[in-house]
Amino acid sequence: MKKVFSIIAVALLATSFVACGPSAEEKAKAEADAKRIADSIATALTESMNAAVTEVTEAATTDSAAAATTTTVEAK
Numbered sequence: 001m002k003k004v005f006s007i008i009a010v011a012l013l014a015t016s017f018v019a020c021g022p023s024a025e026e027k028a029k030a031e032a033d034a035k036r037i038a039d040s041i042a043t044a045l046t047e048s049m050n051a052a053v054t055e056v057t058e059a060a061t062t063d064s065a066a067a068a069t070t071t072t073v074e075a076k
Helices: 001-018 026-076
Strands: none
Touching: none
């Protein structure tokens, strides 16, 4: 009989912890943290993309200037 009561007590205790769940404050904090993390990731991606576009633009300008110089030299 003791084992049955022990099993029931453990089951009730475990159920009470699971049933409570996070409070409204904890949920709001988790949502705010998720939004902050998502915003920082978006900012980092935007900066990375802008840097990549700048590098490609500079490389294209340098390549076209080199091509123009080469063409001019070959034409003479």
